Amino acid sequence: MAGQLYDSREIQTLVFRVKSGDQQAFALLIRATEGLVTQILFKMVPDHEDRRDLAQDVYLKVFRSLPGFRQDAKFSTWVGKIAYNTAVNYLRKKKLVLSDPSLKDGEGAATATQWAGDFPAIDLVLQRRELTATIQEALSRLAPLQRTLITLYHQEEQSYEDMAVITGLPIGTLKSYLFRARKALKEILINQFKLEPI
């Protein structure tokens, strides 16, 4: 998982300290959660300078909203939700696409009878560096929402429940989007290596 993990009691103590007026404790809260925020912004915001500005905006919003934060909620998920909403607002302002319109709700799993005919055999002897570069490239071709979902699940190891809180999507929709995004990655990987059909 990206970023450092802190004991939830230590985080609660830090939140309590910030709420009590100890601003220095906020720097530790930033360091505890900036990995997740950075991942979300990198997957949703294309411009490097804008990402830096938005990252600061996210934490200023977190600081201002902290008095309303309930201690029973998970702090990192709450911060992730603020980061996600900030990025969505940015995309709206810039008139950029959040999600691939072809990924509709309810377009469930294809059965093997649908895929067996065009599924290529894959050479599994790929060098890791080549594989990682290919996945990185494939990921960049997905829509921001799909990139973010993939990253939250596979790199940040967020649960479906936490991802639902962060993105505001119902879990069923989220699973459907994630399925499509993974499938798209698989297809890009297959095409990239020009694999022969079975």
Place this chain on the structure above:
Amino acid sequence: MIKQHLSEELLQRYAMEGISLDGADLLHLQQCTACQQLAETYQLVQTGLVHLAQPSLDMDLAAAVMAQLPASKPTSEKALAVVLVLVVLALAACIGISIQLDFSFLQSGTGPIVSGLIGLTAVGCLVFMLVSSWQDFHHKINQLNKGNLQPSNGAAV
């Protein structure tokens, strides 16, 4: 001959989420080359994803944000200390008045003096407990300030 393969969603979740397959599905997977290849491809995608590098903003985000925060108000530590001092002063004043009254009624017996001493002891214990809690709190805060926040595996933030 295999007529119905496993669903792509099931194979994807098996390969990328580690869900377990039931007996019939597992048997099918063991016997079906097409399903095995699809599962292996998804495992490859999973391998690539977990080895992606963590992106970086190339800046000290904490420092940049801290520089923009509004000036801090007096901390509650200070406020709490003021309240504590006021409470102790109020108690001392009450005890002083009580003892003074006791001395004026010395002729009536030792009862009021004994009750005054009991009250004094109780207040002393209370002050000791408050000071002890205060020191304990400061000790923990100092540990945090010295950077003793140890990352702990598996713990949620």
